[in-house]
Amino acid sequence: MTNKEHQVKNTFIYLMPAIIGNALPIISLPIFTRILTKEDFGLLALVQIYAIFASGLANFGMTAAYDRNYFQYRSDNRQAAQLLYSTILFVLLNFVFLAVLTYIFKSSLSRFVTGSLMYGNLLFFSFCGQFFFSISYYYLSFFKNSGTAKRFAFYTLFISVTNFAISLFLIVYIRTGVIGLVYSQLFSGMMIFFVLSYTFSIKFKPSFNKVI
16 A cells, blocks of 8 residues: 555544544434523533633643654654653643642632532533543544554544443433533543553553653
8 A cells, every 4th residue: 555545544534533523412412402401501511611721721732732742752662652641741730730729719610600609510520521531632642643543533433432422321311410411521531541541551651751
């Protein structure tokens, strides 16, 4: 297979998770709208605004920095591992700091974001769920940048399908209400992060580099 044919094949593989990932919410939406109210969806949208904002602060622009620097260190496995693990450690420390602040001030933040003190836990867990989704990006970016399309597609699909299945179970069967959507994102995000962390620890010994 020529390099051009390989690139074309990888393009289709990369598209598959995006197509399926966008199709699953379309399938679940008619189900959820029969159970959840428009107020629930409005509340979810509000807490996710904070979740995306705080998660962006925790990542501190490292998604772009990692993609840029990957190609500088990819020829050396040890330095490539140090770049990956140092980035993830830095982002995790930022998350812990922001998560502690969010938990302490969750009632005040809830009142500011939603207009009510009642949704502090929803806001906090929404932030945690969004973060674990975002931190898995670094592992997925490694697959994408290294041209390992099948692994990228597999784990991306794993995230989408797991989140879809858990949300259906919590909303339809357990009847948790809107927080079920937040829990499903949190559980699936944590699951994929720990699975990828274990998978990478087998291939790359965890090591850190302050300079990198």
